[in-house]
Amino acid sequence: MPFAFPSHQGLIAPLWHRWPNRFDVPALCIGAATPDIVDGIAGAFRGGLGQWYGHTLIGLLLLVLPAGVLLNWLAVRFGVQLGRRGLWPNAAAWLLSARNPERTPLRRAWRAAESIYIGGFSHLFFDFISHGNFLWFYPWYENPHFFPAWWYTKWFEIPLPGYRNPYPAGPHLVVWVFLGLLGAFMLLWPLRASRRRQSP
Numbered sequence: 001m002p003f004a005f006p007s008h009q010g011l012i013a014p015l016w017h018r019w020p021n022r023f024d025v026p027a028l029c030i031g032a033a034t035p036d037i038v039d040g041i042a043g044a045f046r047g048g049l050g051q052w053y054g055h056t057l058i059g060l061l062l063l064v065l066p067a068g069v070l071l072n073w074l075a076v077r078f079g080v081q082l083g084r085r086g087l088w089p090n091a092a093a094w095l096l097s098a099r100n101p102e103r104t105p106l107r108r109a110w111r112a113a114e115s116i117y118i119g120g121f122s123h124l125f126f127d128f129i130s131h132g133n134f135l136w137f138y139p140w141y142e143n144p145h146f147f148p149a150w151w152y153t154k155w156f157e158i159p160l161p162g163y164r165n166p167y168p169a170g171p172h173l174v175v176w177v178f179l180g181l182l183g184a185f186m187l188l189w190p191l192r193a194s195r196r197r198q199s200p
Contacts (some may be wrong), residue, residue, distance in 0.1 A: 007183030008032040012122045027072045027112040030118025034068040035060070037125070049162040055127060056138045060120050068116035123184070126183075130176040147172075 016025045024190040031066060033198050036053030048053070053059035125134060134143040150171065157166035167173075 005033050006187045007180040008036075008119075008123050008126065010183035010185065010187030011126055011179065012119060013141040015118075021193050023118070024072075024108070024112040024115040025067070026075060027115035028119040030072050030075060031064070031068045031116035032123050034064045034071065034116070034120055035123045037071070037075055038063050038067050043162065048164040049160075050164075051127065051131070051133070051135055053138070055135050057124075057136045058138075060117065060124065065113065066118055068120060069113060072112055072116060126179060130172060132172050 009032050012028060012032055016023050016028060035054040038059065039052045040049065042052050042054065043049040054064055128134060128136070128146075132145070132147040134141075134146040152168075152172070154168040154169045156169050158169055160165045
């Protein structure tokens with residue numbers, strides 16, 4: 001990956017900055033994290049973490065989209081409740097800001113589902129860039145070495161909890177770290193800049 005949060009959300013931030021009324025922003029952010037959530041839950045049953053059906057196109061449709069719809073519904077339901085109780089004062093405003101009240105409930109649901117799907121696909125795209133194993137058409141086709149051989153050079157190994165094999169550190173790890181930091185910066189920097197503008 002880059003990290004499920006905040007990097008994946010930051011890497012797609014240009015979409016909603018460029019077209020603010022086109023997307024359901026909370027749903028887009030939830031969709032961007034859901035492939036890792038799906039495979040993380042699956043990993044608990046498989047006995048080890050790693051990319052699986054949550055990082056495939058068929059899984060995007062059959063697993064990530066339904067899970068994202070559920071998570072989006074929970075985020076709105078409980079986030080707004082927290083906001084009303086004063087536990088998270090900005091929750092209601094943030095979660096509802098991208099939901100145009102003039103749209104019908106069906107159109108709002110469609111836009112949320114569409115945003116979840118686009119967010120999920122962006123996750124697959126950035127993970128492909130930072131990993132190099134091509135799982136989009138799994139289980140029919142899998143290519144664990146899609147990029148040139150130098151991409152998979154192993155400098156050393158990093159043991160990670162939950163993973164069966166140590167993680168190989170090499171060129172792809174550099175890209176992974178870069179995308180992770182870039183995504184976090186792209187998500188959090190506008191918030192910092194807006195706070196500076198608001199401060200006296």
